[in-house]
Amino acid sequence: MFRGLHTINLDAKGRLAIPTKYREPLSTLCGARLVATIDTEERCLLVYPINEWEVIQAKIEALPSFNPAARRIQRLLIGHATDLELDGSGRVLLPPSLREYAELDKEIVLVGQGKKLELWSKSMWEGRRDEYLDMVSQSDQLPEELMSISL
Template identity: 50%
Template sequence: MSKFLGSHAINMDAKGRLAIPARVREELAQACSGRIVLTANAPDTEEERCLLIYPEPQWEALRPEIEALPNMNRRARRLQRLMLGYATPLELDSVGRVLVPPTLRDYARFEKKLMVIGQGKKLELWNEERWFAWLDEASADDDMPPEMEALSL
């Protein structure tokens, strides 16, 4: 099972190619031989738009769960449209690069500087400026779920 951790600053070239950091690339090679699915995150706010990178087997396990959501529910339908509608299978090239499709670059408002953020079973890919703005946001207004209240760090 993949265990993606850490954050990595990377650059995207003018053609939309980005090189996956070596440590992450090694984990992807073990998890899926470099075959990934890149898709849109279904954010709560505009500021949280980013992309999700799933190892292909992880995506194939998750996809039926997304498809099975009740599409008469507005939030479920939005999640399906974003995650399934933007899902793009990709394979890392011999030097660990992928080409991010223009539709996904536009959705996530990507510029040259990006951040790769480990999230355990998946990775998030953020516009660097948006990532740091999100980090600086005050989140004290959010309700803390009971699972977090019981967590001892």
């Protein structure tokens, strides 16, 4: 459902306008209800339609809480999960704690990832994207699954 890259401005209150092309599908799919949480590998946010998030949360909750690594993931992902709702103008308000984690300021990038979106600061995204491109051009060891995809 989500693909492409969108540069968006965050307003002074911490609101971002969801691209128009996503508003209707989100309204139909999940009643315009989203969940944002931190990415534990990158300084960005993960944004899910609530129905997608509920599946992931159930899997995270099912992890053994006596396993320290599983407990950390539970604390980080579920602990930071925040309900968001599109307002009448198609905007969502990001809480300060999530904006601080991802270092989001005025210019942000929304990156479609199929069933979810990622929110990045523009400068962090551009730096990371360039690193990824360097890794791809230097790597001759792509996963076998990628070798069967024809572009």
